[in-house]
Amino acid sequence: MFLIDGAASLMKPTVLMVDVDGVVIRHPDPSGWSACVEEDLGVPRLALQTRFFKPCWDDVVHGRAALRDRLAPALTEIAPHVSCSQLIAYWFEGDAHLDKALLLQLADVRASGVPLHLATVQEHERASYLWNTLKLRDLFDDMHYAAQLGVSKPSQDFYAAVEERVSLPASAIAFIDDKEENVEVARARGWNAALWTPGATLTALIPELTD
Incomplete structure (x- = not known):
């Protein structure tokens, strides 16, 4: 952050963090x-x-339990004709609707020299699916996710863990998320955070991206 005529102004971010689900x-x-x-x-x-999400998801998404270890017993009880692999494939493939208009905007940001990172609440298997099968690895430079870090948004610990992982101060990080609480906590840490809504323009939300 630097001063112009006594007013604080944000510098161009070193990296843009982007949420996945809802963004x-x-x-x-x-x-x-x-x-x-x-x-x-x-x-x-x-x-x-x-049987699965309410009692098990917290452990799964924070990396304390494997997805299949918790999902298999639940399916045996409620739908024994369906395997873990079947449900996971249905889930991941059905939850892969990319916002292509946003991706075009993000590509322009990346082309301007600002790296793009994903900052998201995921367990290990879907994180791998997003990165490798959905090929977000071709569009983003890194991903930071809950099961990997052991914490999730909106905990302050999530943002602190991301800062440590990228070796950057909060002031160097821009961020978009579709949840107000996540944005507020990021701002409280000093991130240049903005609430994303469908059809929004990145440069209007974070003008510093064009500096």
Whole structure:
């Protein structure tokens, strides 16, 4: 940060951190990937929530348990005809709707010399799917995710872990996320953070990207 006529001004960020779900990926159905899982696979949606996501997801997404180790017993109980691999493929493939308009904007930012990193709440398998199968590795320079760090947004510890991982001060980092709480915590740490909404313009949200 530097001063012009006594007023604080933000410098061009060293890196732009980008959230995944709700930003890079936006499902067209507000109910998300599981909206039709019962009719498509015969997996009761409510039972999946109560038997797997509610009791197990916190451990899985923070890297304390493997996805399949917790999902397999739940499926055996609620949908024994469906394997972990079947459900995971349905989930990951159904939750892979890229916002191509945003990706074009991000490509321009990257071409201007600002690296792009993903900062996201993911477990290990979906993180790998996003990076390798969906090939976000071709569009972004790095990814920082909850299971890897052991913490998730909006905890201050998530942002601190990212700062340590990239060896940059908060003031050097720009960030977009679709959740106000995540943005507020990032701002409190000193990140140049903006709330992303569909159809927004990156340079309007973070003008410093064009400096």
